[in-house]
Each structure stands twice: as C-alpha cells, then as structure tokens.
Amino acid sequence: MRLLVALILVLGLRQQAQGGEAGVREGYQVWSKERIRYYYTRVMLNPGNAQLRVLLANAYYNDGQVARAGDELRQAVALQPRLAAAHSNLAVVLQAQGQLPEARVEYEEALRQDSAMVEARVGLGTLLCRLGLPGEGLPHLERALELDPAQPGVRYDLGVAYYRAGDFQQAILHLQQVLQADSLNTRASTALGRAYYRQGLVHLQARQAPQALDCFAQSITYHHADEDLFYAKGLAHVAQQEEAAAEAAFKEVVRLEAGYMPALQELGALYERTQRPQEAQYYYQQAEKWAPRWPMLQAVRNAQGEVGAWAK
Structure with a gap:
C-alpha cells in the first residue's frame, strides 16, 4: 500500500510538471503500468490468492489488455469458484469480447452467489436488453x-x-433524474x-402534433438536433398548418444535408400550396x-447512426 501511495504522489507531481491533457494521459498510462507491476508481483508471491488475481485482472482490463484480464479471472474462478466478483468481472471481459451467452452465464453465477451485487445486476440487465430481452433485463436494473x-x-x-x-x-x-443529480452529465443529456x-x-405517428412539437423542442434543448x-x-408544423414554421424547419434540414430528398419534396409542396411557383419548381428539381x-445516402446515414448511438 505504501508503494501505491508513493506512486500516486510521484505521478501527481509528474502530471503537474508536464501540464495539459497529454501530460495527464501519459501520467495515467504510467500509473496503469505500475499498477499492473504491483499486483503482478503480489500474485507471483502468492499465486493461490484468487482475490489478488481479480485485482490484477482489473488492472489489465483498465490498461486495455482484455485477454490477459480474462486469463487471470479464469484462474481466480478455478482457485475460488464461489468468488462472486471474479464471475462478475469475467462476464464483463466476455461481453467486451463479444461472447454474450457466456457473459450471461457468469453474471447469473455471480448473482447466485451474491444476489445484492449491484455491478452484476446492472451488467446482466443491460446484457439481456442488448440481447433483445427487455422483459428479463429491466427487472434486474430496477432491482x-x-x-x-x-x-x-x-x-x-x-x-x-x-x-x-x-x-x-x-x-x-x-434520465431527467440523472440530470437533476448531475446537471453536467453529458451522456445523460445526450x-x-x-x-x-x-x-x-x-x-x-399518433397525429398528436402539439405534443410532438413539445418533445422536439425539449430534444433541441438537450442538444439533440x-x-x-x-x-x-x-x-408536425405542416399538420398544424403552420407554413412559416414548417418552411424554416425544412430549410434547416437541407442546410444540414443538401440531398435530404423528402425535405426538398416537402418544400416544393409547401411553396406550391402557398402559390410560389418558382420556389416550388426549384425544390422539385432539387428533389429529382x-x-x-x-437510397445510398439514407443507408450511410442509418449506418452512422447505429455506430454512433450510445457512445455511448
């Protein structure tokens, strides 16, 4: 423990001297490696201690060495099968490696051993939702x-x-309650x-345009626009016969993406309804x-949306 405290102090002084984000990042990387060395040494001195192997696995995982973390956790489970933390952490590693059914088994084993383990509850709940089983996953998260x-x-x-x-x-x-507790939580805001x-x-879709507009306004407030x-x-503005507001919204669409064909068509129709034939012709031509x-643009946009969602 004294060694760990000394390392923290040394790295803190080094970060202050270097300054800036690069210095902090380098300091963390050095600290991460030293943490691995510290726990590795302790494991070598006491190879039968499963809890030390869990700590070493955590250090490996935080350093991005997922496979090594998994190896240590498997050894920890072999040494002490009823160590709930080892099963839960192994589930995290398996999930990171895309082995979702195997991760589920480990989360469930952790909860069989310790039903009050919050980390395992959250892990299993989110995993089940990811597997398309919200009916099974949500009760774990509620618990x-x-x-x-x-x-x-x-x-x-x-x-x-x-x-x-x-x-x-x-x-x-x-998510509102998360932001009430921490107004700077950007993940929750997004x-x-x-x-x-x-x-x-x-x-x-339910033809409730006023309620839809209220939600869209809130979405913009929370930086999703x-x-x-x-x-x-x-x-929604068209449904409310609010032509000026609809025009502004559709023009914002084509400002953000010039080839958004449905918005171009809507602008053409809007100008046709309001008897502005030149503008209508221009936007119909753009849509054509x-x-x-x-179709290709839409496929690219959908793919980007799937990759970027929940970074979350």
Missing part, C-alpha cells in the same frame, strides 16, 4: 436501483435500457435528447436531382 438508489450510473443504465425497449416516457423520467426525439415521433429531427418538426442517390 439494482433499489439496492443503490444514489448511484447515478445505475439510473442512467436503466434509462438507456427503457429507451432501447421502446418505452421512451420511462427513459425520459429516469440520451435524454434522443429519448425526447423518439417520443416526439410516437406523438407524430439533426436533420431527421428538423424534418419531423417540419411535418437527388432522388437516385437518396
């Missing part, structure tokens, strides 16, 4: 929140899980913006020009 109601990370995970399950109102409720957008689409949102906002490329 984790009961066990640790003050932990914002648990409530955030629950909000995201509700979002993925399509219950956007519950997602909004939980997720809340997405949830408001999706709830707005639900209202729009892309061309899809402004297109949906324009459609972009029509052959629209």
